[in-house]
Amino acid sequence: MLPALLRMEGVGRHYGDRPVLDSVSVSVAAGRCVAVTGDNGSGKSTLLRLAVGREQPTSGAVWFQGAPVDAADLATRARIATVMDAGAYDPDLTVREHVLLAAVAHGLGADADEAVDDVLAEHRLTDRADAFPDLVSAGQVQAMLLAAAFVRPHALLVLDEPERRLDARARKELIERLVAHKRRGAAILLTTHHEALARAVADRILDLDDESPTSTRSPA
Secondary structure (H helix, E strand, O other): OOOEEEEEEEEEEEEOOEEEEEEEEEEEEOOOEEEEEOOOOOOHHHHHHHHOOOOOOOEEEEEEOOEEOOOOOHHHHHHEEEEOOOOOOOOOOOHHHHHHHHHHHOOOHHHHHHHHHHHHHHOOOHHHOOOOHHHOOHHHHHHHHHHHHHHOOOOEEEEEOOOOOOOHHHHHHHHHHHHHHHHOOOEEEEEOOOHHHHHHHOOEEEEOOOOEEEEOOOOO
16 A cells, blocks of 8 residues: 555535535545546535635544645645636636746746647647637637646546536547646546446546545555
């Protein structure tokens, strides 16, 4: 068993009197992936927000690298890359500028331009690099958000339905990219409605409808 990079124990979240999550436990080690599945409204996105400290649990606790997760901590933010909000981009930045900002902000320095060119090519965005996000397809916006997460250094990837709006070819490429990042030691926590993606990438599947984890490979 590898030590957990991210550990969530007995996590619950209520909004007023309405429970969204109840006593969910999950851990993710370096080089492992946990996929969270379930129907809409089962609490998948809430679980991810708790995992990165954007919300606080009503019960239970979340640790990242052995310390309580804190979204305001710069060291924590430097090690966690996320794609969690389809509208999380600046419409006044071009596709390339958006990805370049992520690269520069996270310390790529002189290597940023080359890294951005490479990741745009990987996501088939080179010919849309100078376009504004509102003028490209929804699938290309999703590819841009993924490119911005992949281009920056990270120990943990947290992705909310990363396959949404992607075509079949892009989903296949996403699976290959996630597997490659696992092999390089990244921990991955993602939600998905795409069974083939979960089966191909995840070492463990947590179905919030069943409230019981299912192992697909070795434990995360």
